[in-house]
Amino acid sequence: MEMIKPTVIAIPIFALLIAIEAWYSARRNNSFYEKKDGWNNIFIGLMSVIFGALIGLMVGSAYVFSYDIAPYKFPA
Numbered sequence: 001m002e003m004i005k006p007t008v009i010a011i012p013i014f015a016l017l018i019a020i021e022a023w024y025s026a027r028r029n030n031s032f033y034e035k036k037d038g039w040n041n042i043f044i045g046l047m048s049v050i051f052g053a054l055i056g057l058m059v060g061s062a063y064v065f066s067y068d069i070a071p072y073k074f075p076a
Contacts, residue, residue: 007048007049007052011045014041014045018038018041018042021033021038022035022038
């Protein structure tokens, strides 16, 4: 059984909580929710996903490079 990545679960929950916070703030007519905070959180979440992918790409490339220059390769 393959494990589900936490990001896959966290993103929809995070978006739902932002929407609830914005709705609650608009309903109460207070400044509890600020749009710039919401956009900042979304940007940080996207950067986390992008940097995670880039780091994975770099690590994968290092493995491929190391395999190519290895003096001995085990039979598969």
